[in-house]
Each structure stands twice: as structure tokens, then as C-alpha cells.
Amino acid sequence: MYTQGLDQKDKARPAAGEETAAQQDAFQARVDAEEKIEPKEWMPAAYRRTLVRQISQHAHSEIIGMQPEGNWLTRAPSLKRKAILLAKVQDEAGHGLYLYSAAETLGVSRDEMVGDLLSGKAKYSSIFNYPTLTWADIGAIGWLVDGAAIMNQIPLCRCSYGPYARAMVRVCKEESFHQRQGFELMLELCRGTGAQKAMAQDALDRWWWPSLMMFGPNDADSKHSAQSMAWKIKRFSNDELRQKFVDVTAPQAEFLGLRIPDDDLAWNAETGHYDFGEIDWSEFHQVLAGNGPCNRERMEKRRAAHDNGAWVREAAEAHAAKRAARDAA
């Protein structure tokens, strides 16, 4: 789905003299010329760290993101919807795997990355710390959360780092499919009974603002993204992408007959964009700080799965070692 790692400052600095100005200039020239940087080629250490952080957070988001949707798999109200949701959750596991592999090309192991997630050192997208309370939330996630993710990810298909860009081409195709399925789920509810439509409105009420928060802080508060822009890891600012999302989504809500929960939302003919209200940034920072409705549950579930699987992974290793010893004998 999406990572908010784009806005974090790279804290580690290379020791003076490790990277020459000539190396950095040559690298920047390649990036400026829209050349793809490949795993074995020279790159600044900070570029590498930024990518590892961003790609691994993106992978973690896919894995944690399976939880809120998985929450409705056993209760999906038709077999067709059950199959669609199951396929979506499977795709997310696949995206996670794919992205961990892309990050591994930068010299970090999946075990290290997973270790950082489980220890709380690495983050994942704030959106997955909200609960899925009704079936309509599954539609809202597809429509809004995947919709927001696509806004972020389409530019990543042109990211300067080759393996990430190529991974995103495939991921985006699937995300776009998920987004359409989510919208179609909402449409079915909105054309259904009064109770179904109320369920859809309630889901939009709860997911709208958290979806806008997925784009990260306002540009004025997002100073660290300048370097990512220069490296062409990031192509558009948070506010540009957020505006684009609102412009695309507002007419869709209208089509569904749903009301976006923002009194300030209005078409502005002068700017050619929708105006919209101010995000509650205190809520955003609370969720990032680990105090969202489900931060604790998401991490507990992930850690429990990891811990409960320890004996299985040990057995697999022990068996592989026995087999290798037998083959060698």
C-alpha cells in the first residue's frame, strides 16, 4: 500500500572524506539524466539508507495492512466477496515479499528488516492503526486507502532506483485493481438497502481524514523531502498529491451519493481544484507516536505470529541441516 518514510530525515551522516564531491556530482548527474541506478553501482550511503528505510517501511505496511482487511475475511457476506478479499490480502503478502526483495538488493536482509518492525524501530503507514468495524470499511479501504496509495505510488514507478521502480510497476497494477474493487463494493452498498447505505456513509466518515493523512505532513512541515526530490525518489510534494487525491475522490463520493465529512469541501472554479478543511494534525501525530486505536493490537498480532512460528522455522532449519548432512555422507 504505502509508506510514510518519504519524510524522515536521514540521521546518519557519512564520515568526511568517505564520499568525494566528484562521486556525488557524477551520481547526481546520472539521476538528473533520468538514468536508473542499479544495485551494484555506486551510490551515496545516504541514498542507500533512505531507500532501505522507505522500501522496508513500504513492505511492513503491506504486511500490517493485511490485518484490518483480514479481520473481515471470515465474515464476508458473499462467497464472491470473500474470494475477492482473500485474493487482495494474498496480493498484499506478495507485495510485501516483492518489496523486501527489492530492499535486499541494497544489502540489508529480510530478517533485519522484520526485526526492526517487531522491535518497533521501523514504522509502517499510520492508516493501518484504524479499526475495520463494519463490512463497508473493506470498501472504504479499497476505494480511499488504495486510492491514496496509488497517488503516491504511480510516481514511484519512475523512481531513480531501478529495482524499486520496477517493483512498483507491478504493485501499482494490482493496487489499481483493488481500488476499483473497493469502489464497486461501495457502489453495491449505496445502491442497496438503507442500512447498507448508512454503513457506507459511516465508513467514509471514519476513513476520510485518516486517508488524507496518508500523504504525510503539509509541505511547510516536510522539509526533509527536498533531498528525496533531488534524488528523484520522490517526484511530487505531499500537498500536491493530497490535492490530486481530493480532486479525484470528491466527484466519486458524489456519484455514490455519499457526503464527505468536511464542511469546507467545495469546488473552487478559480483554482480548478477542490478546497478542503484542515487536517487534525494532533491525531496524526498521536497515531504516528503509537497511540492510534489499533497500534498496540497490530504489533501484538505480528509479534505473536512471529513468536508462535519460531519452532516451525527452527524445525525447517534443523531438517535442512540434517538433509544436507545425509546428502554429504
Place this chain on the structure above:
Amino acid sequence: MNTTDALLAYVLRLGDTALVTGQRMIERVTGEPELEEELANANFALDYVGQARLFYAYAGELEGEGRGEDDFAYLRDSQAFRNLLIAEQPNGHFGDCIVRQFLFESFYVLQLEALAACGDRRLADIAARGVKEIRYHLRHATQWLVRLGDGTEESHRRVAGSLERYWRYTAEFFDGDDVDDVMRDAFGGPDLASLEPRWRETVAGGLREAMLSVPEDEAAQTGSRRGLHTEHLGYLVAEMQHLHRAHPGARW
């Protein structure tokens, strides 16, 4: 029993076992020991849900009363389900699931292979498609059985316990009734008496490789063909059906 009624009953049994098996796998999503297993588990669950839909759709046609896949899945009470008892058993740990799948799929592959050659064209087509999926599942389950049985002391102890737990539900695979008789005699379907020795051979081979012993046949639990289930099915069905039933007649 007339042949159409028997065929309908038989197809519903297949659909119910596929759906309940898939539902148990779905409960495991996000709880697997490795990311690769998340993909495998979701993929297998999807196969089972897909098979259930095909069986139910065909059941609806055979019945001819306008019922579709969701009517069978969501609007029957648990006692109307005819899934095998082993399918409804709670998941337990990873090794439990592997052993359950290994025992059941060793049988299901043989059942589907026989059905793929049966005289009812529709059922044969569904079975031919399903058997490709289940062969792959069984290979996966067998590989894990061997890793766990011949892994660490702990993993061996755990799967030996799983085997003890599930073995008593395997006898009913072969505990046929008049529906099975009609399937065999009128449609050239599976002959349970001849499947059993082949199943025992497959299972014994897998267990041997996994350093596990074949359990004693005692205290067999049967009854699914008559709708006599264990206590576990009621909860599975209640959770699966509640939203659908809370909105009668709604489309999703």
C-alpha cells in the same frame, strides 16, 4: 434414493467440505510463521473457496429451485452442513494444520481423481480442475510434515500430537452410505473400499519419511454424512453467516 438426489447430496458434501476447509484456512491469515506461508495459505484458501462455489453452483442447478452458491453457504444451519468432521476441527498450531491437510488431502486427491473419470460430465470437469490444485497442496503439506516430523525434538513431539488428535476423524472418509453407493454404481464415482488401501499407502509413506508412526485405529469419530458434527462447526458457521443473515435479501 434416486440418482439425481444422490448426486445433489454428494455435490453438497463436496461443497461443504471445501468451504469449511477454506474458512479454517482463512482464520489463519496473518498468523503464519513465514511470509511465504502467508502466500501459500491464502492461495490454498482461495482454491477451496473457489471449489465450493463451483460445487454449490452445480448443486443449485441439480436442485432446480433457484438456489445459488450464497444460499447454500449462508442460509443453511450448521446441522444441514455435510462437511467431513476433520475439516471443521479448530486450527491449533501450524503443525496441526499441516497434519490435518496431509491426512485429508491424501484422501481428497484420490476422491477427485476418481470423480474426474466419473460419468457425470459437470462433476468430472470440476473435479479435474480441483485435483490439480489439491495435488499441489498435498505436496506442500507433505513437505512440511517431513520438515516438522524430522526437524527438532519439539517439532516432532508437536506433530506426533497432531497426528493422534486427527487420526480418529479419518475413518469416516471411507464410511460410505447409500449416496456413495449411487455415485459408484450409477455414475462410476469413487469406490471407497478400493480408495482406502491407497490412502493408507500414501499416508504411511509420508509418515515414514517424517519419522512418525501410523497411529492405532481406535475410537473413530463419524457422523458428518448424517449432519452429526462436533461442537466446533456451530461457531464457524455462525461467524461466517451472521452479516449475510443480518440483512435479509440484501445484495453485496
